Amino acid sequence: MFDSIAGTIIQIGNWFKQLQVRQFLSVVAIGFILLNTTVDPDLASKATIDKIDRLVHQENPERPKTTREWQKQAREVKGKPGERLERIGEQSADAIKEFGGMYPDVAKRSQAELEKSK
Secondary structure, eight states: OHHHHHHHHHHHHHHHHHHHHHHHHHHHHHHHHHHHOOOOGGGSOHHHHHHHHHHHTSSOTTSOOSHHHHHHHHHHTTTOHHHHHHHHHHHHHHHHHHHHHHHHHHHHHHHHHHHHHO
């Protein structure tokens, strides 16, 4: 009886050792692939860049989305605190409106998931 329990424990131990070796090898393989993969920025075509730009600006084209746009806008209102506050107010209102538009959908999906889990 003791021998069968000890044999089972040894088999479980060997299984865990194999599992750790597999995990280690998969991590090494993924790391090797990631470290040896290069992305050439020149491969991105103009059409791809334009498509991404349109997707980024589809909600409100006047509102800055990228760091470069934010910096450009900051330079435009530098030394004009009234105009700067006005833009901040408009952009905050737009952001709240955009978030408010997403909230009902998120609430419905969350409620459905809660009901499923009961």
